[in-house]
Amino acid sequence: MTRADGDNGARARAPSLQARDRTIAITGACTYLGTELIKLLEADPRYSRVLALDIRRPDLPPDLIKTEHHPIDLTVPTVGSQLASLLRGAHTVIHGAFLSFPTHAASWAHELEDVGTMHVLDACAQVGPSRLMLLSTTLVYGPARGNPNWLGESAPLRGLPGSRYVTDKVRAEMQVARHAEEHPETAVTVLRFAPLLGPTVSNYVTRFFSRPIAPVLMGHDPLLQFVHESDAVQALKRAVDRDVVGPFNIVGEGVLPYSTVLALMGRVPLPMPHFVARRLYRALWATQIAATPATFLDFLRYLCVADGSRAERELGFRARYDVQRAIQDFLGVAPEDEPDIARAQG
Amino acid sequence: MTSPDDKKPDEGAADVPADAPPPADDASPADEREPPRRMRTAPPSASPYDELDAVPDALDPPPGWAGESPHDAIFTSPELWGGEAEVRDNDYGPPIPTRFPDVESVASEVRELERRVRARLTPVFPLEVRRNPPLRSILRRYSRFAMRDRSAVVDDMGRDPVYASRFMPALDFLYRRYFRTRCEGIENVPARGRAILVANHSGALPYDALMLMRAVEREHPARRQVRPLLEDEVFHFPYLGTFLNRMGGVRACPENAERLLADEQLVAVFPEGIQGIGKLYRDRYRLQRFGRGGFVKLALRTGSPIIPVAVVGAEEATPLVARFTWLARALGMPHLPITPLFPLLGPAGLLPLPSKWRVRFGEPVSLSSEGGTMDAEDRLLVARLAESIRTQVQDMIEHLLAARGASAFA
Numbered sequence: 001m002t003r004a005d006g007d008n009g010a011r012a013r014a015p016s017l018q019a020r021d022r023t024i025a026i027t028g029a030c031t032y033l034g035t036e037l038i039k040l041l042e043a044d045p046r047y048s049r050v051l052a053l054d055i056r057r058p059d060l061p062p063d064l065i066k067t068e069h070h071p072i073d074l075t076v077p078t079v080g081s082q083l084a085s086l087l088r089g090a091h092t093v094i095h096g097a098f099l100s101f102p103t104h105a106a107s108w109a110h111e112l113e114d115v116g117t118m119h120v121l122d123a124c125a126q127v128g129p130s131r132l133m134l135l136s137t138t139l140v141y142g143p144a145r146g147n148p149n150w151l152g153e154s155a156p157l158r159g160l161p162g163s164r165y166v167t168d169k170v171r172a173e174m175q176v177a178r179h180a181e182e183h184p185e186t187a188v189t190v191l192r193f194a195p196l197l198g199p200t201v202s203n204y205v206t207r208f209f210s211r212p213i214a215p216v217l218m219g220h221d222p223l224l225q226f227v228h229e230s231d232a233v234q235a236l237k238r239a240v241d242r243d244v245v246g247p248f249n250i251v252g253e254g255v256l257p258y259s260t261v262l263a264l265m266g267r268v269p270l271p272m273p274h275f276v277a278r279r280l281y282r283a284l285w286a287t288q289i290a291a292t293p294a295t296f297l298d299f300l301r302y303l304c305v306a307d308g309s310r311a312e313r314e315l316g317f318r319a320r321y322d323v324q325r326a327i328q329d330f331l332g333v334a335p336e337d338e339p340d341i342a343r344a345q346g
Numbered sequence: 347m348t349s350p351d352d353k354k355p356d357e358g359a360a361d362v363p364a365d366a367p368p369p370a371d372d373a374s375p376a377d378e379r380e381p382p383r384r385m386r387t388a389p390p391s392a393s394p395y396d397e398l399d400a401v402p403d404a405l406d407p408p409p410g411w412a413g414e415s416p417h418d419a420i421f422t423s424p425e426l427w428g429g430e431a432e433v434r435d436n437d438y439g440p441p442i443p444t445r446f447p448d449v450e451s452v453a454s455e456v457r458e459l460e461r462r463v464r465a466r467l468t469p470v471f472p473l474e475v476r477r478n479p480p481l482r483s484i485l486r487r488y489s490r491f492a493m494r495d496r497s498a499v500v501d502d503m504g505r506d507p508v509y510a511s512r513f514m515p516a517l518d519f520l521y522r523r524y525f526r527t528r529c530e531g532i533e534n535v536p537a538r539g540r541a542i543l544v545a546n547h548s549g550a551l552p553y554d555a556l557m558l559m560r561a562v563e564r565e566h567p568a569r570r571q572v573r574p575l576l577e578d579e580v581f582h583f584p585y586l587g588t589f590l591n592r593m594g595g596v597r598a599c600p601e602n603a604e605r606l607l608a609d610e611q612l613v614a615v616f617p618e619g620i621q622g623i624g625k626l627y628r629d630r631y632r633l634q635r636f637g638r639g640g641f642v643k644l645a646l647r648t649g650s651p652i653i654p655v656a657v658v659g660a661e662e663a664t665p666l667v668a669r670f671t672w673l674a675r676a677l678g679m680p681h682l683p684i685t686p687l688f689p690l691l692g693p694a695g696l697l698p699l700p701s702k703w704r705v706r707f708g709e710p711v712s713l714s715s716e717g718g719t720m721d722a723e724d725r726l727l728v729a730r731l732a733e734s735i736r737t738q739v740q741d742m743i744e745h746l747l748a749a750r751g752a753s754a755f756a
Contacts, residue, residue, distance in 0.1 A: 061458075145578060145582055146578070148597070148599045148602050149596065149601075149602050150601065150602075150605060200459075218585075219583075219584020219586075219587075219588060220587075220588065221588040221591075221592075223500070223504050254499070254500075255500065255502070256498070256500060257496075257500060257504065257506070257592070259496070260493070260496050260498065260506075263489060263492030264489065264493065265489070266486065266488055266489035266492075268488070302582075303597075
């Protein structure tokens with residue numbers, strides 16, 4: 001997470017970014033990506049001001065000079081005018097106020113993610129920033145029988161029918177796509193992150209894989225994909241630095257079958273038929289024991305793997321952690337500590 | 347107390363105490379050139395104060411600071427660092443004296459990291475427990491046990507080399523001893539470069555895909571791997587689809603096929619699709635419709651040669667005497683195969699009968715002479731080409747059947 005992590009190349013190739021008066025506004029500053037991005041922006045002399053918009057103050061060191069925190073609640077109906085006055089003069093608006101867990105408070109989540117995106121876009125339409133970025137996930141492609149092994153950015157956003165968590169994100173994407181059509185003066189970038197994995201990030205994936213036992217749908221073993229948390233932050237910083245437009249998949253190197261992921265993590269697979277698993281997970285979700293609702297079992301059944309070659313080509317982003325190293329870092333084992341994994345690789 | 351390494355010629359840093367916070371301009375872009383985490387290999391010293399003073403700077407690196415430990419490869423290998431933090435020998439950038447993080451700042455960084463980690467703890471499963479799971483040795487032993495037959499690296503499409511090599515002896519037994527396969531025309535398969543094998547599909551189970559893979563891998567001098575494209579019904583079939591995927595099979599769709607061909611691999615397609623597997627024994631070796639000619643469009647778009655392949659023997663290995671449709675629909679299958687042995691003997695009935703197999707590879711058909719990549723949308727052309735390939739495969743099958751004689755098992 002040092003600053004030396006690869007901005008040199010970006011700076012050399014993009015001389016137009018020497019402007020020193022850029023203001024960046026970030027909604028969802030308390031999310032992992034938001035907080036880490038603020039730290040990088042704070043250290044970067046090219047940006048003069050950072051607006052951290054979130055309900056509470058993000059968990060940052062106290063001595064930041066550029067960053068201002070403004071308490072903003074996107075679920076309040078009158079937030080639009082407040083946002084518009086705050087965003088005036090912002091060069092880039094980064095919209096990342098999305099939940100990292102599926103929640104039982106589905107209507108509140110809908111207000112925050114779907115309607116909150118509408119508020120942000122309305123404010124952007126009034127103010128007209130040069131750039132707008134949406135921090136989305138590859139979940140919006142959805143697990144489907146008909147998915148190819150590697151989904152490009154132009155693949156349809158099927159989402160996950162029955163999951164409001166994924167549906168809200170798909171609708172946010174659709175709103176942003178419509179905004180991009182209606183406001184050509186704003187360059188719109190969409191970053192679709194693969195599920196984040198790492199030692200500090202906390203989301204439904206890290207919770208799922210923290211349990212000692214994991215369900216396996218009998219006979220199904222799809223390929224899974226992760227992106228390491230520090231890679232995700234680097235990709236986000238690069239996207240902020242460069243004037244790229246359009247959707248980008250931000251993914252880690254390589255894929256692994258679900259059963260191999262469980263074996264590497266030392267988790268015990270619990271095979272069960274699909275209809276049993278669905279019922280069990282419905283009960284576990286209702287009693288708040290499981291971290292994910294039953295609809296997420298489709299991710300353990302069908303492929304949902306995104307192709308990051310566009311980000312590599314146009315953003316110059318290449319993940320430093322492949323999937324095995326991301327898993328090792330998540331577990332907190334250094335490669336030299338864990339000769340078993342090294343041997344299995346060889 | 348001053349640090350000799352902090353002396354800068356024009357700044358007079360001699361009056362800066364070593365324990366003072368680093369100057370503000372220390373965060374200038376100059377230290378971006380510093381190779382990552384070089385302080386890790388700082389030479390060990392007797393007391394912590396010595397360590398503070400003896401921190402080397404970029405001007406005189408200690409001899410052999412990199413490449414001493416085998417783990418240093420991590421810091422210098424370009425594939426781990428994306429080629430950005432590349433460190434070359436004797437290249438330490440312009441001569442700007444650089445401070446290295448001292449022990450205190452490293453310790454405070456660690457404390458900050460710990461605090462951050464604590465702040466993000468989920469109440470469900472604390473990170474301490476995740477890092478040091480109870481019964482760790484058992485978990486590790488379990489992990490080794492669970493990884494025994496699989497590789498920690500699979501290729502783009504999910505082929506697991508360790509898993510595949512585990513089944514090779516069984517497949518070789520089937521290929522050589524059980525089916526006594528005779529392979530003809532293997533010289534028609536190119537030694538390198540992309541190509542599309544177009545084969546007939548038969549038998550109640552896709553044994554022919556596995557045998558085609560084995561035939562090329564065993565008989566071809568270049569030991570090439572074939573990636574069969576599997577129809578959705580097979581690819582998503584429980585266990586069977588997963589097994590074939592780990593062996594090298596890929597779900598049939600244009601994106602996957604184009605990716606494999608762009609990677610200069612051999613792709614096997616079965617254009618009859620599920621109709622080929624589902625044809626009854628009385629219709630054996632009568633080719634079904636060749637899809638919508640998707641393989642021709644693929645060949646035209648990617649400029650790959652088409653190699654017609656005939657496989658004879660699979661129909662008798664798992665003859666399909668009847669199909670159950672209504673029960674299979676309830677189980678989510680296209681049909682439930684009824685073979686002479688299958689429902690009677692249970693799962694053992696899925697084993698094939700010992701028919702004698704022949705595989706014939708035809709002359710490669712290069713479609714580039716027929717037109718450029720523009721013609722992939724020309725439906726009439728695609729249909730005509732697909733029909734001609736189909737006729738070739740049917741002719742080869744008739745030829746092999748005539749050569750085989752009366753008995754399919756001798």
